[in-house]
Amino acid sequence: MTVVSEERNKMKEVDREILDELLEKKDLHTLKEKIDQYNSVDIYKYIETLDTFHSVMVFRILRKDDAAEVFSKFNTEQQVNLLKAFTDDEIKDIMDDIFFDDMIDMIEELPSGVVKKVLRFSDDEHRKLINEFLNYPEDSAGSLMTIEFVELKRYMTVKEALDYIRINGLDKVTVYTCYITGPERKLLGFVSLRDIVTATDDTVLDDLMEEDVIYVHTHDDQEYVASVFRKYGFVALPVVDNEGRLTGIITVDDILEVMEDEATEDFQRMAAIAPDEQTYLEQTPWKLAKHRVTWLLILMVSATFTGKIMNRYNAMIQSVIALNMFIPMIMDAGGNAGSQSSTLIIRGLATGDIEISDYIKVVFKELRVALVVGLILAGVSFIKCMVIDHVEIGIGLVVSFTLMCTIIMSKLIGGTLPILAKKLNLDPAIMAGPLITTIVDALSLMIYFEVAHIALHI
Amino acid sequence: MTVVSEERNKMKEVDREILDELLEKKDLHTLKEKIDQYNSVDIYKYIETLDTFHSVMVFRILRKDDAAEVFSKFNTEQQVNLLKAFTDDEIKDIMDDIFFDDMIDMIEELPSGVVKKVLRFSDDEHRKLINEFLNYPEDSAGSLMTIEFVELKRYMTVKEALDYIRINGLDKVTVYTCYITGPERKLLGFVSLRDIVTATDDTVLDDLMEEDVIYVHTHDDQEYVASVFRKYGFVALPVVDNEGRLTGIITVDDILEVMEDEATEDFQRMAAIAPDEQTYLEQTPWKLAKHRVTWLLILMVSATFTGKIMNRYNAMIQSVIALNMFIPMIMDAGGNAGSQSSTLIIRGLATGDIEISDYIKVVFKELRVALVVGLILAGVSFIKCMVIDHVEIGIGLVVSFTLMCTIIMSKLIGGTLPILAKKLNLDPAIMAGPLITTIVDALSLMIYFEVAHIALHI
Numbered sequence: 001m002t003v004v005s006e007e008r009n010k011m012k013e014v015d016r017e018i019l020d021e022l023l024e025k026k027d028l029h030t031l032k033e034k035i036d037q038y039n040s041v042d043i044y045k046y047i048e049t050l051d052t053f054h055s056v057m058v059f060r061i062l063r064k065d066d067a068a069e070v071f072s073k074f075n076t077e078q079q080v081n082l083l084k085a086f087t088d089d090e091i092k093d094i095m096d097d098i099f100f101d102d103m104i105d106m107i108e109e110l111p112s113g114v115v116k117k118v119l120r121f122s123d124d125e126h127r128k129l130i131n132e133f134l135n136y137p138e139d140s141a142g143s144l145m146t147i148e149f150v151e152l153k154r155y156m157t158v159k160e161a162l163d164y165i166r167i168n169g170l171d172k173v174t175v176y177t178c179y180i181t182g183p184e185r186k187l188l189g190f191v192s193l194r195d196i197v198t199a200t201d202d203t204v205l206d207d208l209m210e211e212d213v214i215y216v217h218t219h220d221d222q223e224y225v226a227s228v229f230r231k232y233g234f235v236a237l238p239v240v241d242n243e244g245r246l247t248g249i250i251t252v253d254d255i256l257e258v259m260e261d262e263a264t265e266d267f268q269r270m271a272a273i274a275p276d277e278q279t280y281l282e283q284t285p286w287k288l289a290k291h292r293v294t295w296l297l298i299l300m301v302s303a304t305f306t307g308k309i310m311n312r313y314n315a316m317i318q319s320v321i322a323l324n325m326f327i328p329m330i331m332d333a334g335g336n337a338g339s340q341s342s343t344l345i346i347r348g349l350a351t352g353d354i355e356i357s358d359y360i361k362v363v364f365k366e367l368r369v370a371l372v373v374g375l376i377l378a379g380v381s382f383i384k385c386m387v388i389d390h391v392e393i394g395i396g397l398v399v400s401f402t403l404m405c406t407i408i409m410s411k412l413i414g415g416t417l418p419i420l421a422k423k424l425n426l427d428p429a430i431m432a433g434p435l436i437t438t439i440v441d442a443l444s445l446m447i448y449f450e451v452a453h454i455a456l457h458i
Numbered sequence: 459m460t461v462v463s464e465e466r467n468k469m470k471e472v473d474r475e476i477l478d479e480l481l482e483k484k485d486l487h488t489l490k491e492k493i494d495q496y497n498s499v500d501i502y503k504y505i506e507t508l509d510t511f512h513s514v515m516v517f518r519i520l521r522k523d524d525a526a527e528v529f530s531k532f533n534t535e536q537q538v539n540l541l542k543a544f545t546d547d548e549i550k551d552i553m554d555d556i557f558f559d560d561m562i563d564m565i566e567e568l569p570s571g572v573v574k575k576v577l578r579f580s581d582d583e584h585r586k587l588i589n590e591f592l593n594y595p596e597d598s599a600g601s602l603m604t605i606e607f608v609e610l611k612r613y614m615t616v617k618e619a620l621d622y623i624r625i626n627g628l629d630k631v632t633v634y635t636c637y638i639t640g641p642e643r644k645l646l647g648f649v650s651l652r653d654i655v656t657a658t659d660d661t662v663l664d665d666l667m668e669e670d671v672i673y674v675h676t677h678d679d680q681e682y683v684a685s686v687f688r689k690y691g692f693v694a695l696p697v698v699d700n701e702g703r704l705t706g707i708i709t710v711d712d713i714l715e716v717m718e719d720e721a722t723e724d725f726q727r728m729a730a731i732a733p734d735e736q737t738y739l740e741q742t743p744w745k746l747a748k749h750r751v752t753w754l755l756i757l758m759v760s761a762t763f764t765g766k767i768m769n770r771y772n773a774m775i776q777s778v779i780a781l782n783m784f785i786p787m788i789m790d791a792g793g794n795a796g797s798q799s800s801t802l803i804i805r806g807l808a809t810g811d812i813e814i815s816d817y818i819k820v821v822f823k824e825l826r827v828a829l830v831v832g833l834i835l836a837g838v839s840f841i842k843c844m845v846i847d848h849v850e851i852g853i854g855l856v857v858s859f860t861l862m863c864t865i866i867m868s869k870l871i872g873g874t875l876p877i878l879a880k881k882l883n884l885d886p887a888i889m890a891g892p893l894i895t896t897i898v899d900a901l902s903l904m905i906y907f908e909v910a911h912i913a914l915h916i
Contacts, residue, residue: 001661018775023900037670038674039690041689041690043838047473061497068709075624095544103607108503115560122843162655165655165656166655166656167700175652175655175691176651176652186730191653193634193652193655194627194633194634197623197624197627197633197651197655198623198624198627208542211700230715230718231499231713232497232499233499233709233711234711234716235520235693242643244751251691252693252710252711253710253716254689255714256687256688256691256710256713256717257688258716259718259721260688260717262807263717263721264809266725267724267725267728267729267801267804267805268801268802268805270725270801271797271798271800271802271891272794272797272798273798273799273801273802276847279809279811279812280802280803280806280811280812280820281806281811281812281816281819281823285823285826285827285830288823288827289826289830289831290803292798292831292837293795293830293831293834296791296794296795296798296831296835297834297835297838299790299791299794300787300790300791300835300839300842300861301838303787303790303791303840304842304846304847305510306786306787306790307783307784307786307787307847310782310783310785310786311782311783314779314782314783317775317779318776318779321772324769324775324782325766325768325769325772326751326765327766327768327785327786328761328764328785328899328903329758329762329764329765329788331789332687332757332758332761332764332788332892332895332896332899333553333754333757333758333761335892335893335895336730336754336757336895337727337750337754337891338732338769339730340729340730340754342732342875343725343726343728343729343760344726344729344738344746345738347722347726348737348738349723349741351718351737353724353737353738353739354738354739355736358739361739362738365513365738365739365743365746367578368743368747369746369747369750371742371748371749372743372744372747372778373747373749373750374761375756376747376751376755377754377755377758378752380758380759381758384715384758384762387850388762389765389820403758407754412844416692425875432731432815432890433797433891434790434793434891436795437790437793437794440791441786441790442786444788458474
């Protein structure tokens with residue numbers, strides 16, 4: 001969580017050198033003056049380059065809200081190191097100022113011993129709230145939301161609201177959309193700061209309030225939440241629980257991360273890798289290997305089937321060995337054509353451009369695309385067989401015709417399997433290149449040998 | 459462009475039926491009252507279900523700003539139809555209220571005859587501005603930005619600023635970040651509405667202003683702009699030209715779209731498809747076929763090389779035909795292992811988690827991952843050869859050893875080619891599954907036959 005639209009200076013390379021110098025000279029007064037101007041993202045990037053000793057030194061001179069925000073950007077390992085070096089008072093200061101959603105993210109990752117140390121200073125009510133938030137399923141709206149929002153009442157006047165925002169607004173994530181709640185914190189509506197600022201002082205919020213606000217539920221999946229943001233272009237969305245009580249808000253900066261993570265997850269699944277939230281460089285080779293080996297094993301064992309087909313036609317291959325050289329080309333063309341179709345459909349399903357009900361449209365479209373692409377490939381491959389490979393015309397025809405059939409079959413399989421997966425509530429992304437290739441390989445070889453068998457009388 | 463954080467009611471299925479009924483009864487007064495409450499996205503979704511005649515009828519009763527915003531959401535074909543049905547006055551009203559970036563997007567797509575009709579009402583200055591914006595390269599910051607922002611001067615007091623915002627703010631995309639400009643519109647800094655609202659009336663903006671604001675240039679690529687938004691979590695970013703003059707702002711809702719489009723483009727490139735901004739269902743079969751056939755042809759012709767290798771070892775295959783059945787498995791395992799590596803690296807490069815300078819780290823990591831994965835696959839495949847395929851132990855050993863070598867080679871090629879592409883200023887996404895598979899196929903077959911040649915003395 002970054003405070004939405006908080007913009008401060010960008011740190012340039014030359015600034016870092018100045019900071020390094022000041023730190024070296026232990027001129028903490030000037031250092032503080034300098035560093036306070038920078039954006040917390042850049043302060044984090046700067047501290048990340050220092051050792052723990054100097055990091056703690058810089059942390060001590062940061063503004064309290066910066067310290068909390070910078071701290072929340074470090075990864076778990078770095079946080080543990082820092083927490084070990086901080087005094088109790090320093091830990092308390094950071095915990096007081098850290099945004100609630102960042103605290104939850106942190107507590108979820110920290111070793112339990114460290115969590116105890118961190119939560120020593122929380123009162124009972126706070127602890128109860130933390131436990132409640134820890135219980136929201138991963139990737140749910142509840143796990144994304146934060147509690148720092150401005151809550152107003154419908155009977156307040158514009159002047160009262162502005163006074164309230166002046167006093168309470170500064171530690172909120174956003175003051176630009178204020179939520180109106182009734183008894184038991186039921187969400188009644190919202191009013192934008194734009195409307196408050198442009199109204200007269202004695203206007204009652206009730207007159208400015210928009211009712212039936214667009215909101216999400218604590219248990220909604222983050223992918224759905226992202227789609228709501230995308231559809232409406234909002235900066236923040238309120239989150240309500242089953243009883244319609246306002247429990248938090250989600251801001252768009254967290255959604256940018258969700259969108260990136262969801263796309264990354266799809267890329268991983270589509271390449272037959274078990275998804276992981278850590279970046280490539282963060283993962284150990286063991287972990288990377290574990291995520292990759294399962295699917296490779298499944299696909300390898302599935303290829304047995306393709307091997308059996310090859311085996312069945314051994315006699316045919318031995319009598320016309322020229323057939324063998326086209327096997328890689330036919331297998332690859334089928335795999336590639338199928339991957340093209342499945343990728344487009346998987347992505348369309350993910351962005352919402354394609355729905356299960358478009359099934360017939362997709363099949364019909366893939367069929368027409370396959371006819372065009374198949375004819376072109378068959379034509380070119382026939383010429384290639386004659387001019388480059390110098391094979392008999394019969395074999396050239398068999399290869400071209402097989403290619404045509406393979407393309408049509410691959411595109412139909414690649415186009416339909418992702419939709420079928422979605423229909424069965426599976427992730428369509430598993431129906432991508434690797435799996436499609438394995439399926440299509442077996443089928444295309446069968447077509448190849450059967451066509452050869454019939455056409456060449458072997 | 460949607461006004462950032464403008465939230466209005468969500469239209470439910472039941473509401474649509476009520477609207478349909480009112481439209482049927484031509485009770486336009488009640489219809490207007492109802493429809494005015496809804497969010498422009500939902501109004502658009504509703505009108506989209508109507509025929510042109512009824513669409514125009516609903517357009518006539520919309521609030522002027524809604525009409526412009528709803529209109530900008532339609533696709534080009536629908537816009538042309540509507541423009542034909544609108545009167546001159548109606549066109550003028552929409553053009554007056556449409557956001558500038560939406561107008562530019564529209565003009566870029568509309569047939570030139572319609573553009574003339576639309577621009578008939580613009581004055582010379584406006585036309586000059588439009589031409590300037592049309593000249594920004596596609597996918598640049600300039601093509602994303604809009605001109606509706608609040609511009610203040612440093613000598614203004616808080617009271618003057620609030621008065622200015624009250625009068626001018628309502629047709630701006632956002633009033634929450636106001637930009638301070640000096641002579642010749644040079645960007646000096648910014649001040650947030652939060653700071654204005656929480657300051658006393660006679661404070662001068664100069665004291666509230668943050669200098670050295672983070673901005674982008676008109677010619678920056680949209681991918682870079684998105685990365686700045688992701689890094690800092692901003693809601694809006696100012697855009698300056700070469701002379702440092704403030705020319706527009708970009709808001710986060712447009713960045714959500716950019717991120718989605720960039721991911722989609724990578725998915726397409728990685729599946730060997732020429733990228734297209736239209737959705738799958740919008741593209742004609744001809745267009746889809748055109749985007750797919752080029753790479754399929756390139757890959758097919760490249761497979762000739764693999765065919766030649768098969769050809770060279772014809773004698774060996776004929777003497778030990780059992781070797782043939784493992785060809786699909788070895789080819790697929792190599793392709794899949796290579797795709798896994800290249801996908802992770804391509805995605806890491808796209809999100810900025812991996813940089814060119816990480817080259818050595820990547821190679822070393824892939825090598826270790828490949829050793830682990832290769833050993834497991836080799837072990838399992840040896841057991842499979844013995845238990846399921848019942849081949850001689852010599853062939854089992856050749857297959858397992860080849861598999862091990864293939865995995866290592868594929869992972870190294872898959873890990874390094876995307877980084878090499880980036881180094882050469884090519885899009886790393888082309889170094890994905892299909893191309894890697896073709897390269898790895900040839901090499902793995904060569905390994906297979908050479909290992910067999912040496913080990914089995916054939």
